[in-house]
Amino acid sequence: xxxxxxxxxxxxxxxxxxxxxxxxxxxxxxxxxxxxxxxxxxxxxxxxxxxxxxxxxxxxxxxxxxxxxxxxxxxxxxxxxxxxxxxxxxxxxxxxxxxxxxxxxxxxxxxxxxxxxxxxxxxxxxxxxxxxxxxxxxxxxxxxxxxxxxxxxxxxxxxxxxxxxxxxxxxxxxxxxxxxxxxxxxxxxxxxxxxxxxxxxxxxxxxxxxxxxxxxxxxxxxxxxxxxxx
Numbered sequence: 716x717x718x719x720x721x722x723x724x725x726x727x728x729x730x731x732x733x734x735x736x737x738x739x740x741x742x743x744x745x746x747x748x749x750x751x752x753x754x755x756x757x758x759x760x761x762x763x764x765x766x767x768x769x770x771x772x773x774x775x776x777x778x779x780x781x782x783x784x785x786x787x788x789x790x791x792x793x794x795x796x797x798x799x800x801x802x803x804x805x806x807x808x809x810x811x812x813x814x815x816x817x818x819x820x821x822x823x824x825x826x827x828x829x830x831x832x833x834x835x836x837x838x839x840x841x842x843x844x845x846x847x848x849x850x851x852x853x854x855x856x857x858x859x860x861x862x863x864x865x866x867x868x869x870x871x872x873x874x875x876x877x878x879x880x881x882x883x884x885x886x887x888x889x890x891x892x893x894x895x896x897x898x899x900x901x902x903x904x905x906x907x908x909x910x911x912x913x914x915x916x917x918x919x920x921x922x923x924x925x926x927x928x929x930x931x932x933x934x935x936x937x938x939x940x941x942x943x944x945x
Contacts, residue, residue, distance in 0.1 A: 769783055804943070862927050872896070
């Protein structure tokens with residue numbers, strides 16, 4: 716009888732200890748870094764068209780969430796005449812979004828671009844882009860070229876925004892243009908990453924069709940357009 720009683724008491728004590736420990740143990744919140752990373756990129760994608768645009772290199776090197784642009788002239792056929800109007804060409808980005816447990820950063824800057832002939836003899840527009848990213852690996856990278864279905868129609872449509880806003884629209888960025896209005900097709904572009912171990916710089920080289928308006932570097936859902944003055 717006494718052994719049975721002691722056994723029941725011991726069992727009760729063990730059960731109490733287990734329940735007490737469970738009730739007072741630290742509650743660790745599950746951390747989903749993938750969701751946080753996606754949320755950071757989603758936020759940047761939403762606000763990308765409204766970020767400040769700078770044409771001064773020094774300001775671009777200092778501030779974050781800015782777009783480096785250059786001013787160029789475009790030509791549109793409006794009311795049976797050719798009209799020249801200004802546009803902004805996005806050439807670089809310094810983007811950052813701080814989450815609860817992650818910091819997402821990406822830096823893209825076109826250093827050179829222009830027409831070239833590929834080794835197989837085909838013409839192309841070659842972009843040389845300096846790339847810095849907060850992640851060591853870049854499995855996300857996709858690059859597309861924006862090819863207009865009708866370049867005259869495209870610039871005529873873009874001129875409509877200039878006439879309404881009285882400020883230069885940014886090609887590929889403001890407004891977010893292309894396939895949504897049936898004026899641009901996005902085709903996969905050839906690209907390569909070259910890492911300079913000495914300088915710690917990664918260069919992205921993109922060969923786009925000569926008729927392309929700009930390229931788009933994609934870290935889904937963030938799509939970053941880059942243009943080339945020609």
